[in-house]
Amino acid sequence: MAKQDLSSERLHDIVAEISKEMADETERGKVADYIPPLARIDPNQFALTIITKDGEVISGGDAQTRFSIQSVSKVFTLALGLGRLGERLWARVGREPSGDPFNSIVQLEHEKGLPRNPFINAGAIAVTDSILGGFAPKEALGEILQFVRFLASDEDIAIDPDxxxxxxxxxxxxxxxxxxxRSFGTITSPPELTLGVYFHHCAIAMTTEQLAAAGRFLAFDGRLSPGGARAISARMARQINTLMLTCGHYDGSGEFxxxxGLPGKSGVGGGIMAVVPGQASIGCWSPGLNAVGNSHLASQALEQLALRTGWSVFAPR
Amino acid sequence: MAKQDLSSERLHDIVAEISKEMADETERGKVADYIPPLARIDPNQFALTIITKDGEVISGGDAQTRFSIQSVSKVFTLALGLGRLGERLWARVGREPSGDPFNSIVQLEHEKGLPRNPFINAGAIAVTDSILGGFAPKEALGEILQFVRFLASDEDIAIDPDxxxxxxxxxxxxxxxxxxxRSFGTITSPPELTLGVYFHHCAIAMTTEQLAAAGRFLAFDGRLSPGGARAISARMARQINTLMLTCGHYDGSGEFxxxxGLPGKSGVGGGIMAVVPGQASIGCWSPGLNAVGNSHLASQALEQLALRTGWSVFAPR
Amino acid sequence: MAKQDLSSERLHDIVAEISKEMADETERGKVADYIPPLARIDPNQFALTIITKDGEVISGGDAQTRFSIQSVSKVFTLALGLGRLGERLWARVGREPSGDPFNSIVQLEHEKGLPRNPFINAGAIAVTDSILGGFAPKEALGEILQFVRFLASDEDIAIDPDxxxxxxxxxxxxxxxxxxxRSFGTITSPPELTLGVYFHHCAIAMTTEQLAAAGRFLAFDGRLSPGGARAISARMARQINTLMLTCGHYDGSGEFxxxxGLPGKSGVGGGIMAVVPGQASIGCWSPGLNAVGNSHLASQALEQLALRTGWSVFAPR
Amino acid sequence: MAKQDLSSERLHDIVAEISKEMADETERGKVADYIPPLARIDPNQFALTIITKDGEVISGGDAQTRFSIQSVSKVFTLALGLGRLGERLWARVGREPSGDPFNSIVQLEHEKGLPRNPFINAGAIAVTDSILGGFAPKEALGEILQFVRFLASDEDIAIDPDxxxxxxxxxxxxxxxxxxxRSFGTITSPPELTLGVYFHHCAIAMTTEQLAAAGRFLAFDGRLSPGGARAISARMARQINTLMLTCGHYDGSGEFxxxxGLPGKSGVGGGIMAVVPGQASIGCWSPGLNAVGNSHLASQALEQLALRTGWSVFAPR
Structure with missing residues (x-):
């Protein structure tokens, strides 16, 4: 279980093993079908990428295939929103896990329009609204996209217009x-403008390699690599990691x-971004979802990865 | 922020500083008043104890005063229940954070009698019922007490009969x-017997030194010290840590x-037990509570401790 | 549709027709099975009794068979409680329909322990507690039973001890x-005493003839017959009729x-008591229940009765 | 209490007395302030109109002043929708009282998008959507307005465009x-079109004389006067009366x-339309609202009217 024993070679083997096992799985979950471009995706795909603290990129499966990151984008907008508004952001959105599904409106009514956390849809829309501020949607969206490209060090990342x-x-x-x-004043821009930005940043497409790259800032205390360029403060990086652990998988957050045992964020496109603080950033993808809307195989693969590497924020250090 | 630089001397200083600062605090929260023996407690008390991986015990404040551990006992019954029933325990209680207060019955009705997690009252009562099984309440209670004494290596720990x-x-x-x-079959013993055991284990009294000692098994992957006697499996210890992080502070779990950034469990007696996996076990106590039922000053003290030591499960390793 | 045309002969025919049709029905609902004495009841039973303003008793089917009146008893305790406490009773229980099932606890939590109306279980327990006051349960129960016997002018009515x-x-x-x-202070006696009285008055057994007799006071503005002995004030009789119409059939009240179109109250024993203000009192019974816990055939029979007689509080007068 | 004794003279006196008493009331509730045209209304207004079965129109107060009927319009769209779709309408909307406020979304989520009844906002929007069908909003709105004018026999009734x-x-x-x-498929037109029609029919303006005239069809079993022109079937008229009694005043329906003791429907403009089946149609208005959104003085006036006339659907006949 000693993490220092995890040689690059061993990691390569683990990634290859898991990728093979997942390719062979017959139970693959159910692809999101609420919009045609997602319903068309072939469920027989799987990809896993790990980027280590040394910058090594270890991939298995369809790691060059782009997919819709959907709710994983909520992590990037939270980072951008926190960076810009700081503590004031928390007047718009809470930090508690929600006992309700990702698109529940019940909690909103009970708590007078304040979403419980930034990773349920309502909370992410509130964060997007705070980024939008008084700006034009196009500008806000450009800024979000630019921020994601910077995080991933990759100018090729784009939005899927379909x-x-x-x-x-x-x-x-x-x-x-x-x-x-809007009726409670939690968001202040015209709802259709805020939603325009929201739907577009959810439609960002990435490969698992790009996703793992984009998550590095959370693995390395706010920097793109240990000692590298800073994206956000160390404190904020840890805060976001906390929220991913407690709220990153909708109503399956506790289970994940x-x-x-690692901070992660899933999307209905089948992607999950996860991090091992100080060690690695991970992108994983398989389009079939389980009953609570998280990728069935990506969840399983990450459980196996944690088991075989000993990675866990709850392991002794 | 480098944890290896945390000398014993520095830790002593930090504990002394925090204890002094908390003694000077004027805003101390509100002592639980629903039963007379708790309502009588002097709010002007505070204690903090850290037990390091080397076995050093560092205390500040009223570390020799016993207090009612209340819900902190849910951690010990969970460990005992998990040890005895293993995975079967999860048929009786879930693992998801609850968006409701500790004593809410709403969630129970919506989920057909299955409590969301073992740290809300309903979940802890279900765990107690599973420990009770067909045994006499006195026996079950004796076993729980014996287990806690073993964890703390202290035969003096007792229940406050008042x-x-x-x-x-x-x-x-x-x-x-x-x-x-019981109407849903989640618990199977007569409710008054299960509650008899539950109310008694909540009435265990401890000092912060005893509490920190009792928490060591969660800091050291299931052992009473690194390489020491095993209480539960490493896997179970990490699982319990996960649940403490996601659900350990009622409706304030996300906030804590x-x-x-550390797994912890609070009780309405004002105690909090927390752990730094691989590094330390912590007991903290101050009787005044905040609005969601967690110790106001103990929460604050642990935030300061994490800040000054750099301890966080989300920090790079 | 002219009600004055309803000759005694025509009423006899209607009761006979409906009784025959109900005897032939194959879909009979599902007998309550939560306690053995109810689960044993033969579902192939049906009875209907009408007592007119002239005191004529018109029966069809098994009108001499006793059944457990269960929640219908809530009407009698409400009348007794209102008579004794008057307006003060409404500090303990509301007057609004509930959107939840009869045994829901959710509403109680949301409204700080105040039940929405006297005909859901919680509300009826609160009313029973107000009748109990500081008296011995046996005395309170004796008084309830005496009141029911008075209403029905029948000393043979008794509680089924099984x-x-x-x-x-x-x-x-x-x-x-x-x-x-009790935790909110809505009830003040020890819960087990209040429940002892409650369970016993729910276990009163009656025939449909006795039930129709017991309901006369609601048909005749508080008197046992037009111009006869007064049981409660006219104002209270109308208030109780209102509550039966809006809340008398649990989550199926709106549907009934x-x-x-008549005030009525159902019980899980399969009985329904209904009234036509100024015209008639009705007892109906068939043990099989529909999905929301009301007698399947008795509901159907009363719908047919209303259709064929033109009886409806919403009909022109 | 004998209703036949209610001479025209006595009714005139009662209306005059109540109108005077209400004019003198100092506690007048709070005018709806969510849109400027309503917020500007002078709270010192009150009007009451009764139209008897003989066609006599008896008014007191500001009976010539137009006000926004708001939710009272839900009665007219329900009648139109029922007339057009018949029983099929009930696939879109339930018939049970709701335990939630008029604009609650909680119930909708719990019941998969089916509103509990046609008189909460969600239910009325669903009814409007069923009237809209595939037609142009302008046509649908024209038809609603035409229907209201027919009911009131008054071509002057119009929508307040502000x-x-x-x-x-x-x-x-x-x-x-x-x-x-729309996400559940309960409504099928584009939401903005349905809402366009909905907001416009809520903006119909009337005097209490027009309102009482428009309610006659519910007092006279579907006809504009006893034996007069038929608007809907007798059966539907009674069904709508039932719904007004059980659900017509939002979360204060049980209380009203x-x-x-009469079927009625209130609106946040301060109007209430009520009927005495077979006897009279009533329009009442005062702009100040109570805590649950019903006119404070109009509710009080109708209670006094029922008391002094003996009118109640629960009175003997």
Missing amino acids: VARSELATGFRNVALANFM AFRV | VARSELATGFRNVALANFM AFRV | VARSELATGFRNVALANFM AFRV | VARSELATGFRNVALANFM AFRV
Whole structure:
């Protein structure tokens, strides 16, 4: 279980083993079908990428295939929002786990329009609204995209316009959430503008290699590598890690923390970004989802990865 | 922030500083008043004890004063229940954070009598019921007490009979929870027997030194010290740590994780037990509570301790 | 549709027709099975009795068979409680329909222990507690039974001890409700005493003829017959009728009001007591229940009765 | 209490007395302030109109002043929707009282997008959507207005464009409800079109004389007068009366039924329309609202009217 024994070679083996096992799995979950561009995705795909503290990139499976990151983008907007507003952001969104599904509106009514945390849809929409401020949606969106490209050190990252368009056309529940919060003053821009930005940043497409790269700042205390360029403060990085651990997987957050023991954030596109503080950043993807909306195989793969590497924020150090 | 630089001397200084600062605090929260023996406690008390991986015991404040550990006992019954039933325990209680207060019955109705986690009252009563099994309450209680004494390596730990008696006389809400779960079959013994055991183990009294000693097994991967006697498996120790981080402070769990970044469990007696995996076990106590039922000063003290030591499960390693 | 055309002969025909149709029905609902004495009842039974303003008693089916009136008894305790406490009773229980099932505890938590109306279990327990006051349970129960006998002008009405004993042994959910309310101070006697009285008055057994007789005071503005002995004030009789119409059938109250248009109260024993203000009192019974806990055939029979007689509080007068 | 003794003269006196008493009241409730055109209304206004079965119109107070009927319009759209779709309408909306406020979204989530009844906002939006069908909003709105004019026999009834415009600009919560239901398929037109019609029919302006005239069809079993022109079937008229009694006053429906004992429907403009089946149609108005959103003085006036006339659907006949 001694982490220092994890040679690069051993990590390569583990990634290859897991990728093979996941390719062979027959139970693959159910692809999100609420918008056509997601429903069309082939469920027989899986990818896993680890970027180590030494900068080594270790991949298995379809690590060059782009997928829709969806809710994983909530981590990036939270980082951007926190960086810009600091503590004031918490007047708009809470920090407690929610006992309700990701798109629940019940909690909002009980707590007078304040979403419980930034990783349920309502909370992420509130964060997006705070980034939007008085700016034009296009500018805000440009800034978000630029920030993600910077985090991943990759200028090729882009938004999938088909996905964004489909979400805009069918996202009635998110329109409901935004208008409900607007009625309480939690969001201040016209709901349709805030949602325009929100749907677009959810439609960012990435490979697991890009996703792992984009997550490095959370693995390395706010820097893109140990001692490297700073994206946010160490304190904020730890705060975001905390929130990913307690709230990163919707109503399955407790279960993921229990089984995997690492901060992570999932999206209905099937991606999960996770980090091992001080050690590694991880991108994982498989499009089939479990009953609470997290990738079935990516969750399983990360549990196996934690088991075989001994990685856990709860392990002795 | 480098943890290896934390000399014993520096730790002594930090504990002394924090103890002094907390003694000077004027805002001390509100002592639990629902039973007379708790309502009588002097709020002007504070204690902090750290036991390091080398076995050193560092204390400040009223570290020799016993207090009612209340819900902190839920950690010990969970460990005992998990040790005895293993995975089967999870058929009786979930592992997800709850968005409701500690004594809420709403969640129970929505989820057909299954409590969301072992650290809300309903969940802890279900765990106690699973320990009780078909045994006599006196036997089950004896076993729990023996287990706690073993964990703390201290045969002096005892139950405060006044507190137990008061809880029995006034705990209508817990009687409601137990009978509600009994109606769903989540608990199987007669509710009054299960509650008898529950109220008694909540009435265990300890000093912060005893509490820190009792928490060592969670700091050292299931052992009473690094390489020492094993209490539970390493895997179970990490699982319990996970649950303490995500659910250990009722409706303030997210906030505690966010501010302190360490697994911990609080009780309405004002105690908090917390651990730094691989480094230290901590007992802290001050009787005044904040709005969600956690010790106001002990929460604050642990936040300061984490800040000054750099301890956090989310820090790089 | 002219009510004055309803000859005694026509009423006899209607009761006979409906009784025959109900005897032939194959879909009969599901007998309550939570206690053995109820689970044993033969579902192939049906009875209907109408007592007119002229005192004529018109019966069909098994009108001499006694059944457990269960929640119908809530009407009698409400009348007794209102008579004794007057307006002060409404400090203990609300007057609004509940959107939750009869044994829900959710609403209680949201409204700080105040039950929404006297016809959900929690509300009826609160009313029973107010009747109990400081008296011995036996006395309070004697008084309730005496009141029911007076209303029905029938000294033969008694409690079924088997049913009462079974409820006491298995009514965990009601124990939960009572203790929950006790924790808020809505009830003031020891919960087990209040529940003892409650379970016993729910175990009163009656025939439909006795039930129709017991309901006369609600049909005739508080008197046992037009111009006869007064049981309660006219004002209170109308208030109770209002509550039966809006809340008398648990979560199916709106549906019953919509289909039948008469004040009524159902019990899980399969009985329904209903009234046509100024015209008639009705007792109906069939043990099989529908999905929300009301008698399947008795509901249907009353809908047919209303249709064929033109009886409805919403009909022009 | 004998209703036949109610001479025209006595009714005139009662209306005059009540109008005077209400004019003198100092506690007048709080005018709805969520849109400017409503917030500007002078609270010192009161009007009461009764139209008897003989067609006599008896008014007191400001019976010539137009006010925004708001939710009272839900009765007219329900009648129109029922007339057009018949029983099929009930696939879109339930018939049970709701334990939640008029604009609650909680119940919608718990019941998969089906509103509990046609008189909470969500339910009325669903009814409007069913009237809209595939038609152009302008046509649907024209038809609603035409129907109201027919009911009231008054071609002067019109929509207040200021009010409609204000609602469109600020009705975020209703936008949330509509989009939420659209996500479940309860409504099928684009939410903004359905809401356009909804906000406009809520903005119909009437005097109490027009309101009482528009309610006659519910007093006279579906006809505009006893034996007069038929608007809907007798059966539907009674069904709508049932729903007004059980659900017509939001979370104060039970209270209104309890105190007044007549079917009625209130709006946040301060109007209440009520009926005495077979006897009279009533329009009442005073702009100040009580805590649950019903007119404070109109509720009080109707309670007095029922008391002094003996009118109640629960009185013997």
